[in-house]
Every structure is written in structure tokens, then in C-alpha cells.
Amino acid sequence: MIREVLRMGDLRLLARSQPVVDFDSPGLSALIEDMQDTMGHLDGAGLAAPQIGVALRVVIFGFGANPRYPEAAPLPFTILVNPELTRLSDEEEDGWEGCLSVPGLRGMVPRWKRLGYAGYDVSGKRFEREAEGFHARVVQHECDHLDGILYPMRMRDFSRFGFTDLLLPGADPADD
Ligand code: NI
Numbered sequence: 206m207i208r209e210v211l212r213m214g215d216l217r218l219l220a221r222s223q224p225v226v227d228f229d230s231p232g233l234s235a236l237i238e239d240m241q242d243t244m245g246h247l248d249g250a251g252l253a254a255p256q257i258g259v260a261l262r263v264v265i266f267g268f269g270a271n272p273r274y275p276e277a278a279p280l281p282f283t284i285l286v287n288p289e290l291t292r293l294s295d296e297e298e299d300g301w302e303g304c305l306s307v308p309g310l311r312g313m314v315p316r317w318k319r320l321g322y323a324g325y326d327v328s329g330k331r332f333e334r335e336a337e338g339f340h341a342r343v344v345q346h347e348c349d350h351l352d353g354i355l356y357p358m359r360m361r362d363f364s365r366f367g368f369t370d371l372l373l374p375g376a377d378p379a380d381d
Contacts, residue, residue, distance in 0.1 A: 206239050207246045208257040210305045219353040222260040224287045228329030240265050251343050253350030262287045264347035277339035288324040288348050292317045302356045311372050313365035314356050316342045
């Protein structure tokens with residue numbers, strides 16, 4: 206079911222979400238299905254459970270070849286529950302981000318360039334991956350939502366924050 210995405214200003218987006226303890230439950234499957242439907246409907250690159258008002262540590266992300274992110278290699282669809290992130294180098298990288306909870310806007314956000322992440326799939330099976338570039342950026346953006354952090358709260362240069370159609374002429378005005 207497609208759910209309403211909360212927008213910045215809604216205090217639920219600033220809350221810290223709780224770990225999932227009950228894996229392989231109908232509730233968790235239904236939540237992930239709704240998140241997938243909602244992300245697909247809005248053509249997003251990722252979505253976190255708190256964005257649909259559920260304060261659990263669940264994120265999804267993934268995209269095929271996307272003209273909106275021509276520099277980004279396709280990322281397989283991933284369900285990540287109770288994520289743990291580990292920084293793998295001191296390097297940071299600036300990049301444009303949007304958010305379904307901050308519609309119509311983009312901002313330049315510094316993120317770790319390389320990271321490791323671990324967590325659980327929908328059935329409670331643990332997995333680990335390494336990521337860099339846009340993949341690493343998406344993981345950091347989505348996992349931030351679980352701690353009540355929206356991308357503008359990570360920005361250092363607000364001269365590079367504004368409406369997508371003005372900042373990035375020709376870009377699709379939809380958000381990730
Ligand atoms: Ni977001």
C-alpha cells in the first residue's frame with residue numbers, strides 16, 4: 206500500500222527509531238511492502254520507515270540506471286534492518302541530495318566516501334557490505350533518518366541549498 210510520506214517539520218521525523226526485535230513477522234513484512242510500494246510510486250532511491258510514520262530501524266534503497274544520477278552505478282534493491290555503519294576512510298565527499306520528506310529541494314551534503322555497513326534482511330539473516338560514492342551516500346542518508354537527522358542538518362554551505370529546478374536545470378524535479 207502506498208503510504209503518505211511525512212514532510213520536514215513533522216516532529217516524527219526527528220525521533221530516534223527503535224530496533225526491530227521481531228523478525229519474520231507479518232508486521233515487518235507488511236511495513237517493508239508498504240515502503241517498497243511508496244518508494245516505487247515516488248520513484249525514490251531510498252526510504253526509511255520513519256518517513257511513513259513508523260519508528261523502527263528499517264531502511265530500503267536501490268535503483269537501476271537512473272538518468273537523475275548518471276554518475277551512479279545501479280544499486281540492487283536492498284532491505285536493511287537495524288543497520289550499523291562503519292567509516293572506512295577519512296575521506297569525505299560533497300554531493301547533491303534530495304529527500305522525499307523535503308520535496309522540491311536539493312542540497313550539497315558532505316558524507317563519508319567509503320563505509321562498511323551491516324544489518325539484517327527481512328528474515329533476520331545478518332549481512333555485511335562495503336560501499337563507496339553514491340551507494341555510500343544513500344546508505345548514510347537513509348540511516349540518518351533512523352536517528353532523526355534530515356540531510357539539511359548535515360549541510361555546511363547553505364548557498365548550495367535550493368529548489369531542484371533552479372540548482373540543477375534539466376534535472377527531474379522528483380526527489381530521492
Ligand atoms: Ni530522505
